[in-house]
Amino acid sequence: MKKHKFTIAVSGLNAIDSPGPGVAVIRGLREADSFDVRIIGFSYESLEPGIYMHDVVDKTYQIPYPTAGTDALLARLAYIHDIEKLDVIIPNFDAELYSFMKLEDTLKAMGINMFLPTIQQFEERHKVNLPEFGKKYDINVPFSKSIFSTSEIYSLNNEFVFPMVIKGKYYDASIAYNLEQAKSYFNKISAKWGLPIVVQQFVHGTEYNVTGLGDGKGNTIAAVPMRKQYITDKGKAWGGISIDDKRMIALTEKFVSQTKWRGGFELELMKGQDNEFYLLEINPRMPAWIYLAVGCGQNIPEALVNLAMGEEVAPYTDYVKGRMFIRYAWDMIVDIDEFHEISTKGEL
Amino acid sequence: MEKLRYERPVIKKLETGMPNKFGLRTEYAPMTHIDGVAVKKLIEDYGSPLYVISESTIRSTYKKAKKAFSTRYPKVQFAWSYKTNYLNAVCNVFHQEGSWAEVVSGFEYEKAIRNGVDGKKIIFNGPDKTADDLRKAIQNESLIHIDHLDELYTILELTEELEKRPKVAIRVNMDTGIYPMWDRFGFNYENGQAWDALNKIMRSGKLELMGLHCHIGTFMLTASAYAVAAGKLADLAIGIQEKYNHSIKYIDLGGGFASKNTLKGAYLPGSDTNPTFDDFAEAISTTLLNCNFRNNELPLLILETGRALIDDAGYLLGTVIANKRTSMGKRTTILDIGVNLLFTAFWYDHKITPAQPFTHYTETTQLFGPLCMNIDVVRENIDLPLLNKGDHLVVHQIGAYNMTQWMQFITLRPNIVMIDMESKVHLVRENEKIESITNHERMPEHLKNFEL
Amino acid sequence: MKINKNIAISDSGFVFNPVNGESFSVNPIGAEIIDMMKTEKSYEEIHKTLISKYNADEATIEKDYFDFVGLLKQHNLIDNNEEA
Numbered sequence: 001m002k003k004h005k006f007t008i009a010v011s012g013l014n015a016i017d018s019p020g021p022g023v024a025v026i027r028g029l030r031e032a033d034s035f036d037v038r039i040i041g042f043s044y045e046s047l048e049p050g051i052y053m054h055d056v057v058d059k060t061y062q063i064p065y066p067t068a069g070t071d072a073l074l075a076r077l078a079y080i081h082d083i084e085k086l087d088v089i090i091p092n093f094d095a096e097l098y099s100f101m102k103l104e105d106t107l108k109a110m111g112i113n114m115f116l117p118t119i120q121q122f123e124e125r126h127k128v129n130l131p132e133f134g135k136k137y138d139i140n141v142p143f144s145k146s147i148f149s150t151s152e153i154y155s156l157n158n159e160f161v162f163p164m165v166i167k168g169k170y171y172d173a174s175i176a177y178n179l180e181q182a183k184s185y186f187n188k189i190s191a192k193w194g195l196p197i198v199v200q201q202f203v204h205g206t207e208y209n210v211t212g213l214g215d216g217k218g219n220t221i222a223a224v225p226m227r228k229q230y231i232t233d234k235g236k237a238w239g240g241i242s243i244d245d246k247r248m249i250a251l252t253e254k255f256v257s258q259t260k261w262r263g264g265f266e267l268e269l270m271k272g273q274d275n276e277f278y279l280l281e282i283n284p285r286m287p288a289w290i291y292l293a294v295g296c297g298q299n300i301p302e303a304l305v306n307l308a309m310g311e312e313v314a315p316y317t318d319y320v321k322g323r324m325f326i327r328y329a330w331d332m333i334v335d336i337d338e339f340h341e342i343s344t345k346g347e348l
Numbered sequence: 349m350e351k352l353r354y355e356r357p358v359i360k361k362l363e364t365g366m367p368n369k370f371g372l373r374t375e376y377a378p379m380t381h382i383d384g385v386a387v388k389k390l391i392e393d394y395g396s397p398l399y400v401i402s403e404s405t406i407r408s409t410y411k412k413a414k415k416a417f418s419t420r421y422p423k424v425q426f427a428w429s430y431k432t433n434y435l436n437a438v439c440n441v442f443h444q445e446g447s448w449a450e451v452v453s454g455f456e457y458e459k460a461i462r463n464g465v466d467g468k469k470i471i472f473n474g475p476d477k478t479a480d481d482l483r484k485a486i487q488n489e490s491l492i493h494i495d496h497l498d499e500l501y502t503i504l505e506l507t508e509e510l511e512k513r514p515k516v517a518i519r520v521n522m523d524t525g526i527y528p529m530w531d532r533f534g535f536n537y538e539n540g541q542a543w544d545a546l547n548k549i550m551r552s553g554k555l556e557l558m559g560l561h562c563h564i565g566t567f568m569l570t571a572s573a574y575a576v577a578a579g580k581l582a583d584l585a586i587g588i589q590e591k592y593n594h595s596i597k598y599i600d601l602g603g604g605f606a607s608k609n610t611l612k613g614a615y616l617p618g619s620d621t622n623p624t625f626d627d628f629a630e631a632i633s634t635t636l637l638n639c640n641f642r643n644n645e646l647p648l649l650i651l652e653t654g655r656a657l658i659d660d661a662g663y664l665l666g667t668v669i670a671n672k673r674t675s676m677g678k679r680t681t682i683l684d685i686g687v688n689l690l691f692t693a694f695w696y697d698h699k700i701t702p703a704q705p706f707t708h709y710t711e712t713t714q715l716f717g718p719l720c721m722n723i724d725v726v727r728e729n730i731d732l733p734l735l736n737k738g739d740h741l742v743v744h745q746i747g748a749y750n751m752t753q754w755m756q757f758i759t760l761r762p763n764i765v766m767i768d769m770e771s772k773v774h775l776v777r778e779n780e781k782i783e784s785i786t787n788h789e790r791m792p793e794h795l796k797n798f799e800l
Numbered sequence: 801m802k803i804n805k806n807i808a809i810s811d812s813g814f815v816f817n818p819v820n821g822e823s824f825s826v827n828p829i830g831a832e833i834i835d836m837m838k839t840e841k842s843y844e845e846i847h848k849t850l851i852s853k854y855n856a857d858e859a860t861i862e863k864d865y866f867d868f869v870g871l872l873k874q875h876n877l878i879d880n881n882e883e884a
Contacts, residue, residue, distance in 0.1 A: 068617070353855055357868040361875060
């Protein structure tokens with residue numbers, strides 16, 4: 001039987017040293033058993049490598065930055081949809097998710113499907129809200145607190161033991177070993193990302209990650225745990241291995257069933273010296289290493305598209321353990337005309 | 349042969365790490381007309397700069413807010429916050445829509461009375477009410493919201509000389525999880541100040557305790573704080589009911605609702621992220637409906653929101669005075685609009701659009717006002733089409749505070765017009781003349797003459 | 801004042817300087833000016849052409865022209881050594 005062909009737009013084509021998930025997601029889609037694809041790339045910058053990978057992306061359009069507002073984004077999407085007749089959009093940047101969630105109903109009415117977390121899920125998993133999240137869903141999180149001024153740091157001595165992690169509202173984190181460092185990181189990070197600053201108890205241990213997919217009704221459609229084997233100086237995994245840890249799977253299923261999570265996600269976990277898992281952060285989208293899950297037998301991008309199209313999707317129950325990914329860099333040769341096209345016309 | 353429309357030549361380096369706006373349509377469409385009236389014509393007739401107020405936007409915004417609350421809660425009353433914009437024409441649009449008046453000074457109180465507002469429908473807030481102000485308010489049976497104990501004692505003293513029984517409420521401040529906590533106004537909830545003040549009022553026997561008031565902050569970006577506030581006020585009301593068998597008539601949650609403006613430093617535009625009237629109404633109504641008021645005697649819900657009701661209705665029109673470059677080559681444009689007229693430029697990244705068509709070529713520009721002051725910056729960084737000297741611009745969403753906090757610094761304040769529902773333009777405040785200022789000055793005899 | 805001759809300029813306003821690998825985008829009137837400079841038209845000729853073609857006063861065109869040339873210099877697109 002001939003497979004149906006979907007036109008799917010994917011962002012996060014920045015396959016650089018701190019990569020976006022786009023290219024990995026597309027590889028999963030291209031290997032899907034249940035459909036064929038035409039891939040539309042959404043780019044923000046003209047040097048995102050995915051733009052120039054013509055066996056990965058069929059056609060790329062630049063889209064406006066989230067700061068331009070949803071009206072500008074919608075106008076651009078309408079223009080693209082008019083030409084390409086999009087079936088599904090998979091946004092892959094944290095910063096753009098809010099705008100796409102806002103537009104979900106409007107796009108649905110235009111015939112464009114997405115499978116994203118709800119705004120409530122998106123907000124409550126935010127690191128500022130993580131302590132309440134942990135309490136509400138009975139999930140171990142490191143003790144943390146939002147603070148608004150450096151004077152509050154002195155009182156932290158009673159509640160925290162050094163080291164502690166000083167985190168910005170959106171990005172950035174530094175480990176402070178004493179009050180002076182905590183104060184200096186507070187000033188540095190707040191200058192960049194504003195207030196509040198999140199102070200989190202540092203948990204000694206080993207970092208683990210799980211990527212998965214929730215169907216929005218509480219069912220875990222996919223879940224693959226991984227331990228990072230090699231970490232770049234930007235903190236990104238450059239190599240990792242799928243592992244067989246029942247407790248991580250149980251924790252993931254608990255997270256999905258309690259929150260009724262809708263869409264792809266990544267849980268960042270730390271296994272403390274007390275042998276307990278602590279949830280450090282919830283990323284509301286597929287991670288850059290998502291292709292490992294595909295390689296282990298769980299094609300999460302494919303399942304996500306089927307869910308977006310309103311199909312029933314049976315949960316994956318198994319995956320290959322002990323399979324590795326090793327990331328590599330590759331120099332493409334690109335004609336300047338292509339750079340010129342995307343830079344001046346916003347399309348390639 | 350007809351000549352082509354001129355656009356100044358510009359060349360822009362393609363920054364590989366940065367998005368290139370060329371090739372994409374610019375983010376804003378030009379704003380050539382406001383409510384059907386051409387911006388060009390407005391400036392021709394009334395000069396530049398010029399404030400423009402859209403009556404239809406005021407009315408439709410008010411209706412949206414009213415609907416959001418009244419579909420969720422049975423008894424709702426808005427009171428127009430005079431300090432936000434006390435132009436009489438603006439106040440009267442709100443009064444026609446059914447708003448009471450909310451004032452914070454003797455001056456505003458007098459304005460409301462002169463506008464013809466029934467004294468019983470004036471809410472008198474603020475820390476500075478003189479004995480004379482209070483006397484007037486008591487005689488008119490206005491609702492006096494007490495800010496501190498000194499005010500309470502002054503009112504008690506006044507009851508000795510006046511026949512009337514003053515109608516009062518207290519302003520309560522509280523922790524709603526919002527930073528900064530506004531604890532300088534009113535009586536604190538958590539430490540028991542508010543409860544003490546209420547007991548003093550009830551035991552005095554001389555005052556009519558009408559309501560409870562709070563105002564938790566300004567430009568609130570989370571609706572849930574209002575749910576906390578409503579819950580705490582309801583708690584006090586139920587306490588009074590139980591202890592004194594006295595039913596509070598109203599709960600006044602003040603204002604502070606964010607408008608759709610974008611705060612400086614915000615990543616996403618305010619129009620996308622700031623809560624809507626429905627969000628605020630949902631948080632407040634749900635809380636009040638779930639409180640255990642006796643016999644289901646729900647208090648009247650009063651709202652004093654100002655900014656969110658008027659910001660969208662105000663525009664400031666201006667003109668390009670000059671284009672320059674800084675020593676580093678950065679484009680700067682000088683406008684005839686400065687922070688004297690656009691006070692809110694200090695905390696918002698105002699949306700600014702040209703008033704004439706343009707191409708998709710843009711330049712990153714710093715917008716300066718005309719004042720001889722370094723702080724006179726309208727936008728630090730904005731991608732604008734290539735404007736020529738004499739081109740017009742529209743600054744959006746400036747209806748709140750700019751026409752009350754403006755400064756008469758080195759120049760005179762311009763005209764304000766209102767466009768009515770039929771697109772007719774009315775002058776509602778005439779531009780100042782030099783006499784508007786000098787008429788108030790007095791010259792000592794010995795300084796009248798000099799020789800240079 | 802001479803523009804670097806080997807600068808490539810495309811119809812869509814993409815400018816590439818092969819000497820240092822920098823790329824630029826230019827609007828149509830800017831491209832027109834660069835083209836005229838490449839054919840070694842004098843300022844007076846360029847000015848005249850622009851005046852006859854566009855709806856703007858002489859002062860504006862003159863001011864904007866020199867502003868533009870300033871940008872070309874800043875971006876090393878004008879050979880400063882041969883400046884007249």
